[in-house]
Amino acid sequence: MILARVIVTPKPVVNDPQGNTVKQGLATLGFREVSDVRVGKYIEVSLDVTSEHEARVRVEEMCRQLLANHVIEDFHFDIVRDGHR
Amino acid sequence: MILARVIVTPKPVVNDPQGNTVKQGLATLGFREVSDVRVGKYIEVSLDVTSEHEARVRVEEMCRQLLANHVIEDFHFDIVRDGHR
Numbered sequence: 001m002i003l004a005r006v007i008v009t010p011k012p013v014v015n016d017p018q019g020n021t022v023k024q025g026l027a028t029l030g031f032r033e034v035s036d037v038r039v040g041k042y043i044e045v046s047l048d049v050t051s052e053h054e055a056r057v058r059v060e061e062m063c064r065q066l067l068a069n070h071v072i073e074d075f076h077f078d079i080v081r082d083g084h085r
Numbered sequence: 086m087i088l089a090r091v092i093v094t095p096k097p098v099v100n101d102p103q104g105n106t107v108k109q110g111l112a113t114l115g116f117r118e119v120s121d122v123r124v125g126k127y128i129e130v131s132l133d134v135t136s137e138h139e140a141r142v143r144v145e146e147m148c149r150q151l152l153a154n155h156v157i158e159d160f161h162f163d164i165v166r167d168g169h170r
Contacts, residue, residue: 046121
């Protein structure tokens with residue numbers, strides 16, 4: 001069993017209304033030292049494959065096909081063996 | 086400038102309908118080696134503070150007050166100096 005930890009973020013040039021809302025919320029709560037907030041997705045994928053290389057190829061393909069919208073989002077991931085975090 | 090990278094995940098005992106939907110979507114696309122998917126949030130917070138310790142204390146407080154729902158979510162974060170990733 002292999003665990004992939006995928007992070008999908010809005011591209012730097014793309015507006016992030018969710019991040020702006022969180023920033024405003026934090027300011028309202030008194031966290032005025034916050035200069036910027038960006039909100040993305042974190043996706044843990046457990047795979048029944050034996051090789052780390054195979055996992056890497058497959059997860060890259062998953063990101064391209066479903067997990068990330070390449071027009072407005074970037075993604076990166078790391079692979080953890082045995083499901084340990 | 087300090088960057089905090091926060092990851093918020095549904096607690097293991099909590100149902101994750103978003104994760105289930107992504108798992109089904111991946112299966113439909115032919116990724117049948119996927120045994121489980123969990124979906125959480127990834128939040129980058131830029132702070133105008135000078136000390137890493139201060140950033141840590143403040144981000145912990147942000148997570149408790151706004152970023153995570155402690156009833157159903159866990160969170161963890163790391164701190165990166167100078168906004169480098």
